[in-house]
Amino acid sequence: MTENKLLRMDNIGIVVESLDNAISFFSEIGLKLEGRGTIEGEWAGRVTGLSSQKVEIAMMVTPDGHSRIELSKFITPHIISDHRKAPVNALGYLRAMFTVEDIDDMASRLIKQGAELVGEIVQYENFYRLCYIRGTEGLLIGLAEEIGKR
Structure with missing residues (x-):
């Protein structure tokens, strides 16, 4: 029997109301827009199960x-559920974590754009400083600053 080996993770997907706001938010973190376009057709519905x-x-x-993060704005069908306000311990809840050089500066910049610090910036032993941020549309992200080597 041949073993199936994972090659890589290509991206995570996040459904948003406003692509422009989400692009602006993730650009502030340091991601770059790689491409933008519209996906439609029978083949796409077969992949997602949405017809x-x-x-x-x-x-x-x-x-x-x-x-990569694939941001998606559904034109059709209409959105049927919204999990953005769910607590961080909700089943299936999505959070992406980003390593940054200066967590205080990054958190400050995001807060100036309307993001909210979920709890507080904390230090985990001598390895990391960490926090959760609710950004545009209530999306949850984590920030980590490495402060020591294991």
Whole structure:
């Protein structure tokens, strides 16, 4: 039997109301817009199980080129559920974590754009400073600043 080996993780997907706001938010963190377009057609609905769909997407990439976030704005079908206000311990809740050089500066910049600090910036032993931020549209992200080597 041949073993199926994972090659890589290509991206995570986040559904948003406003692509422009989400692009601005993730650009402030340091991601770059890699591309933007519309996905529609019978083939797309077969992948997602939504039948007929029309989705505007924007692909954001990290500076190292290895990680991506696919932002999606559904034009059709209409959104049927909203999990953005769910507490962080809700089943299936999505959070993306970003490593930054200066967590205080990044948190301050995001807060000036309307983001909210969920709890507080805390230090985990001598390794990291960490926090959760609710950004545009209530999206939850984590920030980590490495302060020591294991």
